[in-house]
Each structure stands twice: as structure tokens, then as C-alpha cells.
Amino acid sequence: MIKLNFRPSTAIARLVFLDGLRRQAIVGLILFALIAEFFGMFFMDFFGRDIGRASGDYLFSIMWISGMFFLFFHAVQTIALDEERKTIYNIISRPISRNQYVFGMLLGLGLLLILLHTIFGAVSLGTLYWIKSSLQAEYFTQLNSNYFILTWLGLVLTQFIILSVILLFSGLLRGGFPVMLVSVAYYLICSGLPVAREYAAQLTDETFKHILTGLSFIFPDFSRLDYKDAIVGTLDSSIGTLVESFFGMLVYMLIIIFFACAAYRNKDI
Secondary structure, eight states, rough: OOOOHHHHHHHHHHHHHHHHTTTHHHHHHHHHHHHHHHHHGGGGOOOOOTHHHHHHEEEHHHHHHHHHHHHIIHHHHHOOOOOSSSOOHHHTTSSSSHHHHHHHHHHHHHHHHHHHHHHHHHHHHHHHHHHHTTSSSGGSSOHHHHHHHHHHHHHHHHHHHHHHHHHHHHOOSSSHHHHHHHHHHHEEEEHHHHHHHHHHSSSOHHHHHHHHHHTTSSSSSGGGGHHHHHHHHHHOOOEEEEEEHHHHHHHHHHHHHHHHHHHHHHHHO
């Protein structure tokens, strides 16, 4: 059973959060995202009547790339344990439990990730409203802020799951590069598995189809949380489907965190 005293976890989280700000990881990624957005707006004139959809896709792509840079470079190097380099997190982790260490790291890095996406998400929504107001109605027909927030929540939850997976791999492996390599491979499998399932649907081999379906419980389909098209259009999914998608991903993340705690309990840090 996982027992957790939140005071040590929040102390670890505060240290990780302040260290991320001190290293200017968030500031650099925000500047990168804003510069990419600024120069990307020059290409919006190449799109016709679908400029709203193109703008939304571009802004969320920049947000996704920034989050991935944060996860695979800053988060991996912060979490991963190295035989030759003992960080302050490893030193202060000894008087507290491994579960508290895992939750503290998850909370601290998660707060940095939320800060990054909150700032750029607010800028992106304001940019979309600015683009819409500067164009005639037929070029940007509608903008639904509720679906924008829903898409934003889906992106944050997706990257929180990847952060949890990085924590799990860091408990199983040692060193930043192996953890990053396996984490990238995990994400690529999650992205490619839906394509493989679509291909398998055309085959007659039922065993292969069952194998791919079973793998979806280990490698989830993150596109279930992607609702960019609904920002400037309509959403085909019902409320029940949305709740099921988000709830299923939350349960999956909690399971990953549980296994990460179990992996750290058996690891010498």
C-alpha cells in the first residue's frame, strides 16, 4: 500500500519547480514558442478560407513541441539517476520514502509543465481571437473557446502521462540517455499503433487484431484527447465519450504512477 505524507513531497516539488525556473528552462521554451508563433503568422496568408483551422493546428503544434522539449530534455535529465552524477534530489531523497520522492518529482515537473502550457495557451487563444477579428467572417467562421480549453486539457493530460512514463523508466533504468531513448520509443509506439490497427482491420488474421487491441492497453491512443478540429468546427463525440476518454487516461496515468513507485522501492538511489 502506498502511504504518502504530502509535506516531504511538496518540499521536493518546490525544489524541482524553483530549480526549473532557475535554469530558465521554462523561460527559454516560452521564448521559443513565442518566436515560432510570431514568424509562423507570416505564413497564414497562404491559407484561404480555412485559416482558422490552420492557425489552431499550428499554435497547438508549437505548444506540443515545447512540451516535448521540456519532457525529453529537462524532465529526463532532472529525473534520471546517474551513477557518476549525484544531484541534490538524490541526496535529500534518502530521509524520505521512495513514494514521496516520486510524487514530489511528478508534482514539481508537472507544475512547470502546466505553467508553460498556461502561458502559451493564453497567448494562443488571444492570437486566435486577434486573427478572427482582423479577418472577414467567411475566412474565419467561428472560434469556440470551450473546445480550445478542452483541447488544451487533452494536451496537458497527454504530456502528464508521458511524464509519468518517464518516471517509471527512470526507476527501471539508470542514466539520462537510456531513459530518454526508451521514452521516445514509447511515444512513437503510441503514435504508430492506431495506424497499425487500421491496417489490421483490413486483414483476416483475427489473432493479429487481438494482439494489437491488447497492446492498446499498454500503449494508449493519445489522439483520443485531440480536439483541435472542434475549435473552429463541430465535435462529433458526445459528452459521455469525452468523459470516458479523459477518465480512462487518468486511470492509466495513476496505474503508471503506481508502477513507478514500485520500481523506485526496488532501486538503490
